[in-house]
Amino acid sequence: MDDQGCPRCKTTKYRNPSLKLMVNVCGHTLCENCVEMLFVRGSGNCVQCDTPLRKSNFRVQLFEDPTVDKEVEIRKKVLKIYNKRDFDFPSLREYNDYLEQVEDIVYNLTNNIDVENTKLRMEQYQRENRDLIQRNKATLTREQEELEELLLLEQQGNEQRRLEVLQEEQRQLQAKRKNKQALLDELEQSQLPATILLAQHKVRAAQLETQIEQQKQTVKPTNLFSTGIHMRQTVSLMAVPKVEEVLYHYKPLQVKTYGPPVPELEQLGRLGYLNHVRAAMPQDTAGGYTSALACHRAVQDAFSGLFPPKG
Amino acid sequence: MKLNIEGLLVYFPYDYIYPEQYSYMLELKRTLDAKGHGVLEMPSGTGKTISLLSLIIAYQRAFPLEVTKLIYCSRTVPEIEKVIEELRKLMEFYSKETGESNNFLALALSSRKNLCIHPEILHANIVVYSYHYLLDPKIADLVSKELAKKSVVVFDEAHNIDNVCIDSMSVNITRRTLDRCQNNVDTLQNTIHKIKETDAAKLREEYRRLVEGLKEANVARETDIYLANPVLPDEILQEAVPGTIRTAEHFVGFLRRFLEYLKSRLRVQHVVQESAPQFLKDIFDKVCIDRKPLRFCAERLQSLLRTLEIADIADFSAVTLISNFATLVSTYSQGFTIIIEPFEDRTPTIANPVLHFSCMDPSIAIKPVFQRFQSVIITSGTLSPLDIYPRILDFRPVTMASFTMTLARTCLCPLIVGRGNDQVALSSKFETREDFAVIRNYGNLLLEMSAIVPDGIVAFFTSYVYMENIVASWYEQGILENIQRNKLIFIETQDAAETSMALEKYQEACENGRGAILLSVARGKVSEGIDFVHHFGRAVIMFGVPYVYTQSRILKARLEYLRDQFQIRENDFLTFDAMRHAAQCVGRAIRGKTDYGLMIFADKRYARADKRGKLPRWIQEHINDGSLNLTVDEAVQLAKHFLRQMAQPFRQEDQLGLSLLTLEQLQSEEMLQKITQIAHQT
Numbered sequence: 005m006d007d008q009g010c011p012r013c014k015t016t017k018y019r020n021p022s023l024k025l026m027v028n029v030c031g032h033t034l035c036e037n038c039v040e041m042l043f044v045r046g047s048g049n050c051v052q053c054d055t056p057l058r059k060s061n062f063r064v065q066l067f068e069d070p071t072v073d074k075e076v077e078i079r080k081k082v083l084k085i086y087n088k089r090d091f092d093f094p095s096l097r098e099y100n101d102y103l104e105q106v107e108d109i110v111y112n113l114t115n116n117i118d119v120e121n122t123k124l125r126m127e128q129y130q131r132e133n134r135d136l137i138q139r140n141k142a143t144l145t146r147e148q149e150e151l152e153e154l155l156l157l158e159q160q161g162n163e164q165r166r167l168e169v170l171q172e173e174q175r176q177l178q179a180k181r182k183n184k185q186a187l188l189d190e191l192e193q194s195q196l197p198a199t200i201l202l203a204q205h206k207v208r209a210a211q212l213e214t215q216i217e218q219q220k221q222t223v224k225p226t227n228l229f230s231t232g233i234h235m236r237q238t239v240s241l242m243a244v245p246k247v248e249e250v251l252y253h254y255k256p257l258q259v260k261t262y263g264p265p266v267p268e269l270e271q272l273g274r275l276g277y278l279n280h281v282r283a284a285m286p287q288d289t290a291g292g293y294t295s296a297l298a299c300h301r302a303v304q305d306a307f308s309g310l311f312p313p314k315g
Numbered sequence: 316m317k318l319n320i321e322g323l324l325v326y327f328p329y330d331y332i333y334p335e336q337y338s339y340m341l342e343l344k345r346t347l348d349a350k351g352h353g354v355l356e357m358p359s360g361t362g363k364t365i366s367l368l369s370l371i372i373a374y375q376r377a378f379p380l381e382v383t384k385l386i387y388c389s390r391t392v393p394e395i396e397k398v399i400e401e402l403r404k405l406m407e408f409y410s411k412e413t414g415e416s417n418n419f420l421a422l423a424l425s426s427r428k429n430l431c432i433h434p435e436i437l438h439a440n441i442v443v444y445s446y447h448y449l450l451d452p453k454i455a456d457l458v459s460k461e462l463a464k465k466s467v468v469v470f471d472e473a474h475n476i477d478n479v480c481i482d483s484m485s486v487n488i489t490r491r492t493l494d495r496c497q498n499n500v501d502t503l504q505n506t507i508h509k510i511k512e513t514d515a516a517k518l519r520e521e522y523r524r525l526v527e528g529l530k531e532a533n534v535a536r537e538t539d540i541y542l543a544n545p546v547l548p549d550e551i552l553q554e555a556v557p558g559t560i561r562t563a564e565h566f567v568g569f570l571r572r573f574l575e576y577l578k579s580r581l582r583v584q585h586v587v588q589e590s591a592p593q594f595l596k597d598i599f600d601k602v603c604i605d606r607k608p609l610r611f612c613a614e615r616l617q618s619l620l621r622t623l624e625i626a627d628i629a630d631f632s633a634v635t636l637i638s639n640f641a642t643l644v645s646t647y648s649q650g651f652t653i654i655i656e657p658f659e660d661r662t663p664t665i666a667n668p669v670l671h672f673s674c675m676d677p678s679i680a681i682k683p684v685f686q687r688f689q690s691v692i693i694t695s696g697t698l699s700p701l702d703i704y705p706r707i708l709d710f711r712p713v714t715m716a717s718f719t720m721t722l723a724r725t726c727l728c729p730l731i732v733g734r735g736n737d738q739v740a741l742s743s744k745f746e747t748r749e750d751f752a753v754i755r756n757y758g759n760l761l762l763e764m765s766a767i768v769p770d771g772i773v774a775f776f777t778s779y780v781y782m783e784n785i786v787a788s789w790y791e792q793g794i795l796e797n798i799q800r801n802k803l804i805f806i807e808t809q810d811a812a813e814t815s816m817a818l819e820k821y822q823e824a825c826e827n828g829r830g831a832i833l834l835s836v837a838r839g840k841v842s843e844g845i846d847f848v849h850h851f852g853r854a855v856i857m858f859g860v861p862y863v864y865t866q867s868r869i870l871k872a873r874l875e876y877l878r879d880q881f882q883i884r885e886n887d888f889l890t891f892d893a894m895r896h897a898a899q900c901v902g903r904a905i906r907g908k909t910d911y912g913l914m915i916f917a918d919k920r921y922a923r924a925d926k927r928g929k930l931p932r933w934i935q936e937h938i939n940d941g942s943l944n945l946t947v948d949e950a951v952q953l954a955k956h957f958l959r960q961m962a963q964p965f966r967q968e969d970q971l972g973l974s975l976l977t978l979e980q981l982q983s984e985e986m987l988q989k990i991t992q993i994a995h996q997t
Contacts (some may be wrong), residue, residue, distance in 0.1 A: 066601070067575035075572065079603045096555065100526075107565045155593065165879060174350030 008068070010035035012051055026062040030055045031074035033065055034092075071090075075114045082110050085130050087140045176216055183208055263310040269300045277303060316978045317412070320344055328365070328408035331975045332984065333908070334364050338993040340370040342716050343692065347374055347382065347467065351713030352691045354704055357934040358720045359696035360906035362787050364471070365401045367694070371467055372405065372419070375440060382690075384466035387443045391844055394472065398443050399423050411569075424448065446470065450680050451483035453639060467690045474695040477707055480677035481873075486640045488670040493578050495633035499571050499884040503634070506623050507563045509527045518563055521622040528544035559608045560615050563622075570616075570634065572602045573609075573641060580655060581668040587655040588868065591644050594653050609645035612638040640672055648891045650676035652872045673869045675876040678709035685710045697898035699931045703891055706881050716994045719933045723973040724965065726911035728957040729901070729937055731927075732760060733919035733944035740919045743777050743859020754785055755857055756947065760917055763951045765801040765832060767958065768913065770850035771825040772802070775837045775900045777861045779809060782836060785858070798832065807835035814840060825851050837861035842900045852904035854913035854954070860920055861900075862893045887925075894929035901934070908974055911961040913954055919944065 008025065009015060015023055015035060024036045032052045034042070042048050043059035050057050069072050086106045093099040112122045130137070187205040191198060259266075272278055273296065281299045316332065318325045339357055343366070346353035357363045367387075375382050385918065389395050402421055421441040442462075448454055449468070466889055470476055494875040510518060560566040576598060580587075589597075598604050605685050616638040620631060645652070654671045658664070675682070684707075685691055693704060734740055735756030738746075747753050764772060773777045776782035786806070789795045798804060805817040817833070818841065824831035835841040847855075861868060897916070904912035914934065920926055922943040927935065942953065972980055980986060 066579055068578055069571070069575055072572055072575045072602075075568070076602050083603060097526075100555060100558030100561070104561050104565075105558075107559055107562070111565065111568065151596070162875075162879065166875070168886075169878060 008033075010038055012038045025065040025070075027065045027070045027073040028057050028061050028063075029074065029077065030057065031071050033070045034062070047123050073116070075110065079110050080114045082106060082113070082126070084141075085126060085137060087137060087144065088133075089140060089143075092136070092140075172219070176212075179212055180209075183212065259308070260306050261310060262312045263307060264305045265305050269296055270294050272303070318978070318981070320370070323370075323373055323377055323631045325369055326405070326412060328924075329406050331977060332981060333361055333974060334721050334976060334981075335993050336366045337976075337981060338990045339363065339366050339718055341990070342714055342994055343367065343370050344374065345881065346692065346712075346714045347371070349713040350381075350689045352685060352710055353693070353714040354698060354712050355692065355694045355714065355747070356697065356698040356701060356717075356931060357694065358718070358905075358931065359902050361718075361720055361908070362468075363694065363696075364398055365405070367469055367471075367692075368398070368401055368405055369993055371469070374467075382465060382467050383463050384439070384450070385441045386462065386466055386468045386688075387441065387471065388444070388446045388469065389471045390446060390450055390475075392799075393844070394444075395423055395443055395445070396842045397538065398471075400861075402441065402443075403965070426844045437509060437884045438551070446479050447483060449684060450476075450480055452680065455683075462688075464687060464689060466688050467692065468684060468688045469692045469694065471839065472695050473693045474697050474899065476681070476693065477677035477704075480680035482672045483676035484643065484680050486636065486643065486672040487642065488577065488637070488672070490578075490581055490668055491936055492633050492636060493581065494576060494635050496574055497673055499631050499634035500567060500574060502630075503570075503603050503619070503623070506625070507567065508735065510623060517622050517624075525561050525618070529553075533954075538970070544935055545661075550896065556611050556615055557605075557608050559605070560611065563619060566615055566619060569608060570605070570637075573598075573604060574637065576602045576604070577637070577670070581585075581670060583655055583668070584657055586657070586868065587653075588872065589653045589655075590648075591651050591653065592648050594644060600945075609641045610647075612641040614642075615644050644672060647679065650674060650679050650876070652869075652876075654868050656868070656874065671869055673872070675873045676706055676880070681708055681831040682709075682713050684896065696902050697895055697931050699898070699929055700891065703883070703888075705963045706883060707877070717932045718993055719936055720908070721974040721989075721993065722908065723970040723975075724960075725935070726908065726936060726961065727905055727914060727937055728912075728933055728953070729914040729916065729922045730945055730950050730953060731916045731918075731938065731943045732947060732950045733922055734946045735759065736947050738946070741819075742918050742920060744920075748781065748784070751788075754788045755792060755794070756793060757785065757917065758789045758798075760915075760947045760950070762794060762798050762801075763915075763947060764854055764915070765798050765830075766952070767951060767955050769958070770828075770853050771821065771847065773841075773847055773852050773857040774832060774834050774854065774858060775842060775861070775902065776834065777837055777859045778864070779836055779839075782834060786834065802830040802832050805831055805959075807833070807839055807841050811840065818845065822851060837896050837900050838863075842896070842903065846906050847902065847903050848906040849910050852912055853958075855901045855904045856915045856917055857897050857900060859918045860893050861896045862889060865889065890926060891929055894926060898931050898934065902931075908970065909965060913957065915950065915954075979985055 009024070010025065010033070012034060016035075023135075025033045025273050026039050027033050028050065030048050030050050034051065039062050043057075043062075046060075047056065047058050051057065063073070064109050065073055065099065067076075083106070086102075086109075087162060088102060090096070090099045093102065101138070109122055109126065136310070183205070186208075187201065190201050190205075194201060267275055267277070277299050278295055281295045281302075284293055284295045316327050316330060318327055318332075318337070318340075320337070323344060325340065335357065338575045339355065342355060343353070353480040371382070371385050375385065387398060399421070406419065419441065419449055421443065422439040424442070424444040456647070509739075510900070542810075560569050579601070595606055597608075598609075599606075613635075616635065625631065644653070651672065651674055655674065656671070657666065657668050659667055659669075698704065699717065701717060705712055705715070732741060735752070736759065737752065737756070739750075739752045739756055741753055741756055741760075761772075761774060776785065786795070789798075795804065805821045805824075807814045807817060821831045821833045833841070837857070839862060865871075874888060877883045877888055878885060901916075904910075904914065927938065927943075930938075945953070967975065971977070976986065
């Protein structure tokens with residue numbers, strides 16, 4: 005990029021370090037000063053290809069190849085219109101075909117092939133899919149914001165963890181230092197013989213060490229080997245015999261009573277049984293109790309006590 | 316001899332066996348029975364290779380349906396050759412004993428001369444090749460696709476396996492790469508243009524295939540799921556290429572945009588560190604490239620290169636690198652970091668922008684291996700502390716064992732020299748590197764050792780810069796002159812040709828009795844590959860603790876990641892890494908039970924429990940409390956005593972019954988008891 009120069013005034017970055025190259029919609033470059041000079045009236049023609057251009061369409065060149073700049077500009081504009089996503093299509097194949105169409109359009113516009121027709125096609129598409137375009141635009145901005153939030157959260161999480169680890173190390177260092185200092189103080193002041201103090205100190209130091217070791221060993225607890233076998237399981241090479249059984253089929257309980265059938269739980273109220281039962285208090289209903297339950301039980305009891313008719 | 320190991324008949328091609336070899340085979344058999352993974356540490360020079368081979372081959376013969384293949388992965392070509400030698404001996408022994416010619420097929424893939432052919436690999440029982448063929452995703456796809464699930468994978472000399480995994484998934488991009496890639500893309504475009512005029516049918520055919528979502532014929536599989544490309548998860552591999560890069564022109568335009576974006580990123584003036592999702596978001600904002608087409612970049616490029624029938628793929632290495640980078644960055648959201656540096660740390664004035672895409676999590680590359688194969692054995696001479704490997708590689712082994720050497724006479728003498736004769740503490744700490752007294756004491760140590768140790772001494776420094784500084788100081792102080800009166804001095808440099816010349820002359824000097832000292836660096840070529848057997852290495856001196864360059868940003872990012880994910884403290888990991896290199900270096904001197912050597916650790920920090928505890932068990936055993944924190948004089952006394960003892964004649968019969976066993980001695984009761992005590996489980 006540094007050895008490119010402006011095609012008109014031939015200045016390069018060597019001669020003018022603050023040189024900026026600008027690209028327009030036709031794909032040709034001009035340095036900033038030349039743009040100022042030629043487009044002082046706001047519009048003019050390109051030096052190399054004579055297409056009518058506007059000064060406001062000049063953008064700073066990002067890439068070494070100006071055609072790439074041009075293509076990226078065109079692509080961004082096209083993608084603003086053709087912004088369907090993969091879930092808008094019933095099958096992957098159709099989505100890929102749509103993508104290919106978009107590529108064709110960008111290709112044509114960049115290489116100035118069939119520009120009129122392509123533009124017409126674009127306008128038609130825009131008219132047909134206006135609301136879909138709007139909706140997709142909204143979802144896209146929303147998704148981008150979410151992604152940025154996630155990235156930010158992740159970074160913050162990383163920072164937190166790093167600080168925590170540093171603090172932990174500091175704490176351990178301090179604990180060790182305090183231990184040593186405590187030993188010196190005790191030797192100075194305590195009445196116990198030195199050997200006992202030394203032994204105590206050793207025990208405390210060993211405890212500290214084991215604490216640190218335990219903290220290091222926060223390994224994810226697993227009981228599975230990579231191949232899927234459980235740890236401490238003896239693997240037998242024989243195949244487990246397959247047991248064939250009849251499938252269980254639920255049948256509701258039928259109780260035979262002599263006499264009229266027991267009324268259902270839901271009908272008790274209507275039939276008037278509930279008038280003879282104490283109503284449920286608010287505390288009772290909180291637990292799920294209704295007076296119909298007790299009533300139903302009593303009624304079932306009564307009905308099952310009937311004897312078969314004589315004779 | 317024929318051994319019986321828990322009911323398995325093992326043919327061992329030698330008449331004598333070491334007790335730890337038997338113990339090792341026992342542990343190995345138990346691991347294979349449990350169909351799980353194992354981490355086994357056995358000291359170098361004790362016949363690890365032959366124990367592995369004989370046990371696994373015996374297991375294969377006994378249970379041909381349980382273990383169909385043995386995949387033996389090693390680091391360097393000389394090691395692969397050694398394995399093949401042992402295998403040949405074993406096969407001869409088998410045919411001699413059983414009288415029948417066995418139909419075992421072993422394949423070794425080493426360099427481009429000996430590339431594999433897929434069908435042969437299917438039939439081979441044993442495959443020997445380098446780690447990269449299994450771990451590097453770009454190569455594994457080509458070579459290791461057809462390997463069945465019921466295989467045993469052995470990684471030998473695997474102490475550096477986490478670095479191998481990380482390197483295989485990391486990409487460095489410089490300005491030069493991008494320029495070459497630009498040329499490649501232009502060539503591609505021209506070729507497409509030409510083909511369109513002559514034979515457009517090929518491009519149309521490719522397009523049709525991509526639309527239908529059909530895979531290449533030799534990519535589809537019916538039987539076993541192949542070794543999934545760890546770069547792409549399974550579901551993605553089944554998906555069709557997205558519509559944005561279907562046609563060849565669109566794809567080339569896509570590559571061009573991506574390339575321009577990378578060029579613009581490399582133009583920064585300060586260091587930038589980002590995570591992969593942030594990078595992708597920036598790509599989308601600047602050049603409207605989505606994540607999904609990036610994932611398929613590598614695949615699409617391969618397909619294009621095949622369609623255009625490009626003959627010389629090597630020319631397109633730059634664009635292949637960029638497409639691999641694209642695929643990696645878009646597939647993994649965690650475990651990778653991107654660091655863009657405008658210049659290297661050590662040369663701040665030279666503008667040399669580079670983009671480091673570095674993997675921080677070695678388990679990503681090796682996870683498919685652990686998931687796919689039923690038994691993976693990681694073995695080496697220096698794997699301590701054992702429990703770190705399961706943590707960083709994220710797997711749960713059924714066995715973790717460390718073996719010691721049974722010795723009839725103590726043939727290693729590790730000494731920790733912490734002080735000079737003037738009681739100045741010796742250390743290679745950054746703060747004391749320029750200290751005159753420390754350098755003088757180091758020189759004195761080397762001088763005294765050169766006077767009493769016969770034949771060759773190997774000295775390891777922590778870095779090239781440090782070595783050069785010290786040697787320059789020694790020259791000024793006149794120490795070098797005194798040393799040269801005793802022995803010749805050779806030095807390793809960063810140039811490979813010079814180093815091999817120095818090595819050759821060093822060996823010549825040791826052979827003819829003149830004696831020599833080889834000054835080298837702990838992470839250099841010498842410490843990784845060369846063995847100093849018998850008189851080539853009677854003493855190894857480790858000057859300082861070989862910490863890696865701790866200011867590198869990639870390392871800092873990796874340490875942070877390890878702390879967050881695996882709760883491994885930064886200090887612990889750095890110490891572990893330094894100690895494993897130190898152990899590797901000193902382990903170079905001992906290659907067998909009749910060999911003997913001095914191991915001198917010249918740094919006061921080695922005496923601390925956290926560093927001493929990270930040395931392998933077979934070295935730690937021989938460090939007693941009296942040999943910590945010696946001065947140079949005391950070390951010289953102990954060394955003299957040790958060397959005189961070792962110079963006494965030592966015959967094989969002295970070893971029998973203790974460290975070398977015949978079959979009858981092996982089967983005696985007390986021996987079997989002792990053997991069970993050799994393995995130390997963690």
